[in-house]
Amino acid sequence: MRSETCWALLIVGVAGSAADRAAAVKQAFQLSWDAYYEHAFPHDQLKPISQSGDDSYGGWGATALDGLDTAIVMGNQVVVNQILDYVPTIDFSSCNQSSVSMFETTIRYLGGLLSAYDLLNGPAANLVNETSKVTNLLTQAASLADNLKVAFTSETGMPYNGIDIQNQTIVGEPTNGLAAIGSLVLEWTRLADLTGNAEYGNLSQKAAEYLFNPQPSWVSPWPGMVPDNLNISTGEFISDSISWDGGSDSYYEYLIKSYIYSPSRFSSYRDQWEEAVNSTIQNLMQNTTTGSGQNLTYVGTWNNGTFSATMGHLVSFIGGNFLLGGSVLQRQDLIDYGLALTEGWYAAYNSSATKIGPGALSWNATAAGDNGQTDTYDELGFYYTASSYMLRPETLESYYYAYRITGDEKYRDWSWEAFVGINSTCWTGSGYAEINNVDNTTQGGGFNDLQDSFLLAEVWKYAYLIQADDAEWQVSSNGTNSFVFNTEAHPIRVSGN
Numbered sequence: 405m406r407s408e409t410c411w412a413l414l415i416v417g418v419a420g421s422a423a424d425r426a427a428a429v430k431q432a433f434q435l436s437w438d439a440y441y442e443h444a445f446p447h448d449q450l451k452p453i454s455q456s457g458d459d460s461y462g463g464w465g466a467t468a469l470d471g472l473d474t475a476i477v478m479g480n481q482v483v484v485n486q487i488l489d490y491v492p493t494i495d496f497s498s499c500n501q502s503s504v505s506m507f508e509t510t511i512r513y514l515g516g517l518l519s520a521y522d523l524l525n526g527p528a529a530n531l532v533n534e535t536s537k538v539t540n541l542l543t544q545a546a547s548l549a550d551n552l553k554v555a556f557t558s559e560t561g562m563p564y565n566g567i568d569i570q571n572q573t574i575v576g577e578p579t580n581g582l583a584a585i586g587s588l589v590l591e592w593t594r595l596a597d598l599t600g601n602a603e604y605g606n607l608s609q610k611a612a613e614y615l616f617n618p619q620p621s622w623v624s625p626w627p628g629m630v631p632d633n634l635n636i637s638t639g640e641f642i643s644d645s646i647s648w649d650g651g652s653d654s655y656y657e658y659l660i661k662s663y664i665y666s667p668s669r670f671s672s673y674r675d676q677w678e679e680a681v682n683s684t685i686q687n688l689m690q691n692t693t694t695g696s697g698q699n700l701t702y703v704g705t706w707n708n709g710t711f712s713a714t715m716g717h718l719v720s721f722i723g724g725n726f727l728l729g730g731s732v733l734q735r736q737d738l739i740d741y742g743l744a745l746t747e748g749w750y751a752a753y754n755s756s757a758t759k760i761g762p763g764a765l766s767w768n769a770t771a772a773g774d775n776g777q778t779d780t781y782d783e784l785g786f787y788y789t790a791s792s793y794m795l796r797p798e799t800l801e802s803y804y805y806a807y808r809i810t811g812d813e814k815y816r817d818w819s820w821e822a823f824v825g826i827n828s829t830c831w832t833g834s835g836y837a838e839i840n841n842v843d844n845t846t847q848g849g850g851f852n853d854l855q856d857s858f859l860l861a862e863v864w865k866y867a868y869l870i871q872a873d874d875a876e877w878q879v880s881s882n883g884t885n886s887f888v889f890n891t892e893a894h895p896i897r898v899s900g901n
């Protein structure tokens with residue numbers, strides 16, 4: 405009896421079939437949802453230590469709408485219906501925050517509503533009987549967009565990021581970031597296509613396409629790559645920082661994803677993406693070598709003419725984005741680079757005591773020495789420049805694409821190792837929290853009192869889907885996809901040609 409129990413634990417806890425692993429991720433999703441529902445709903449996010457709510461995203465229940473499509477792909481009918489009952493009660497014209505982010509609201513709420521609509525109208529239709537519950541999703545998506553579109557009233561058509569919803573005014577200086585301007589096209593174009601109102605798509609496309617011809621032209625040192633901040637009144641860039649890091653990341657990500665959404669409408673976006681990845685390979689990608697002689701591949705940043713050999717956790721989605729683009733454009737070189745970049749972040753995850761990767765790392769030997777990290781650098785080929793983990797999905801996202809596109813089981817194992825680390829280290833007893841130190845297995849060196857909505861939208865979704873069976877919403881191995889995931893991991897049905 406005893407040895408059988410141990411054997412069973414060993415199978416589920418250490419190795420486990422893909423089905424057992426998928427079930428374990430579903431349980432973690434349920435635990436996160438239950439804690440949020442009990443202590444924070446309908447606030448935006450759970451504060452798991454103080455067991456209260458956080459409202460940083462308009463106060464319309466961000467975790468519920470971010471988590472809805474994860475509940476759908478997991479087939480969690482109870483949670484799906486809890487959220488669907490809530491959706492029509494939201495009033496997107498009412499908000500007591502003086503500034504709501506156009507970017508965050510688009511990727512979390514608009515993406516979540518449209519994805520749930522596409523899934524429940526299609527491959528997950530069996531989860532809901534009343535069609536009104538599904539049509540409400542689209543009605544609310546349009547209502548949200550109508551309350552946000554005041555953001556596009558700058559001279560150039562590029563959006564402001566801050567909106568006072570209640571007053572329908574824009575907030576703050578006329579400056580905005582590359583990602584906030586350039587990653588609205590998927591959601592707003594999908595909304596246009598579903599409602600028949602082309603204006604939504606036009607607004608987002610005009611903004612994104614402004615970035616294709618940067619002014620002054622010298623701000624772009626390499627084809628396809630531009631700095632991370634603009635004056636949206638004059639259209640001039642006001643920064644000299646070029647990277648795939650936060651603030652820029654999803655601009656590049658959406659170029660290829662827009663093309664996947666509609667190859668005929670967005671072929672110029674594909675060209676921009678190919679230029680950007682070619683430039684990235686040539687100018688920002690580097691190898692570092694471990695003590696045992698293995699090469700690790702990373703992507704650095706460019707500031708005012710100076711290369712910096714650092715990479716943040718946020719950038720670790722890049723392996724997945726290269727893999728997706730490589731599969732769609734049939735470029736094996738991009739698939740190979742994508743796998744090398746994914747491997748680089750596995751090395752980072754595998755190097756910590758919790759098996760969770762750091763907030764940022766550097767492969768600069770001189771800087772390692774200045775920080776007393778030479779031994780670590782010599783052994784690993786890098787050292788940590790930030791040790792926190794903020795429940796972020798990007799590395800799991802790259803594992804997901806690597807598995808779906810190559811079918812190599814090792815990526816499922818890597819994802820499972822990270823899941824087990826996150827599930828045990830970040831668990832507070834009532835939901836999950838961000839942690840301070842990935843090298844400390846005791847509560848990750850201390851919790852930060854927040855369960856981000858993207859834990860439910862992205863971390864659990866990628867950790868689940870990599871172990872789950874084939875389905876229409878899964879990324880395909882051959883570059884022909886029925887759905888494309890927005891930057892918050894919301895799968896949106898492609899429009900095709």
Ligand SMILES: *[C@@H]1O[C@H](CO)[C@@H](O)[C@H](O)[C@H]1NC(C)=O
Nearest residue numbers: 447459462463464499500501
């Ligand atoms: C602001 O909105 C939140 C969420 O709807 C609500 O709980 C809170 O009472 C409101 N605060 C004020 C001052 O109206």
Ligand SMILES: *[C@@H]1O[C@H](CO)[C@@H](O)[C@H](O)[C@H]1NC(C)=O
Nearest residue numbers: 499500501502568569570571
């Ligand atoms: C709307 O604007 C008025 C006048 O500027 C201001 O007093 C009020 O606080 C604003 N409302 C909100 C919700 O910010």
Ligand SMILES: *[C@@H]1O[C@H](CO)[C@@H](O)[C@H](O)[C@H]1NC(C)=O
Nearest residue numbers: 481485529530531532533534
């Ligand atoms: C939908 O209706 C069928 C037949 O009445 C029932 O078996 C099923 O449980 C219902 N599903 C939901 C999600 O309510």
Ligand SMILES: *[C@@H]1O[C@H](CO)[C@@H](O)[C@H](O)[C@H]1NC(C)=O
Nearest residue numbers: 600601602603604605606607
């Ligand atoms: C959207 O853009 C297309 C193409 O430029 C144009 O034909 C159409 O009139 C626009 N529609 C709206 C509602 O802005």
Ligand SMILES: *[C@@H]1O[C@H](CO)[C@@H](O)[C@H](O)[C@H]1NC(C)=O
Nearest residue numbers: 627675676678679680682737
């Ligand atoms: C990118 O590089 C590939 C391989 O070197 C080349 O075939 C392709 O034409 C390049 N694309 C662009 C847009 O520069």
Ligand SMILES: *[C@@H]1O[C@H](CO)[C@@H](O)[C@H](O)[C@H]1NC(C)=O
Nearest residue numbers: 691692693696697698699700
């Ligand atoms: C690392 O890259 C170099 C080329 O720079 C190559 O010669 C070497 O074989 C690679 N090492 C491994 C272990 O793949």
Ligand SMILES: *[C@@H]1O[C@H](CO)[C@@H](O)[C@H](O)[C@H]1NC(C)=O
Nearest residue numbers: 690691692698699700701744
């Ligand atoms: C980087 O590492 C990869 C994987 O080992 C190797 O194929 C490639 O040649 C290396 N590139 C350079 C410039 O060292």
Ligand SMILES: *[C@@H]1O[C@H](CO)[C@@H](O)[C@H](O)[C@H]1NC(C)=O
Nearest residue numbers: 642643644645707708709710
């Ligand atoms: C960028 O570098 C130039 C000289 O190379 C310098 O004059 C300028 O002040 C720098 N700009 C910033 C923002 O650091």
Ligand SMILES: *[C@@H]1O[C@H](CO)[C@@H](O)[C@H](O)[C@H]1NC(C)=O
Nearest residue numbers: 711712713714768770771774
């Ligand atoms: C490496 O670190 C040194 C010392 O901090 C710095 O001067 C140099 O610019 C860095 N180089 C790169 C490529 O990051």
Ligand SMILES: *[C@@H]1O[C@H](CO)[C@@H](O)[C@H](O)[C@H]1NC(C)=O
Nearest residue numbers: 416417428432824827828831
């Ligand atoms: C995940 O964490 C929960 C909460 O501590 C626990 O009940 C569950 O067994 C864990 N799952 C795995 C696979 O370790």
Ligand SMILES: *[C@@H]1O[C@H](CO)[C@@H](O)[C@H](O)[C@H]1NC(C)=O
Nearest residue numbers: 844845846847848849850851
């Ligand atoms: C690990 O974190 C715990 C909880 O914050 C703390 O008490 C402990 O001192 C830390 N251990 C080390 C080795 O830093």
Ligand SMILES: *[C@@H]1O[C@H](CO)[C@@H](O)[C@H](O)[C@H]1NC(C)=O
Nearest residue numbers: 878879880881882883884885
């Ligand atoms: C590509 O794979 C999908 C499933 O992921 C399949 O439905 C489709 O038929 C395949 N297309 C080709 C051309 O093989």
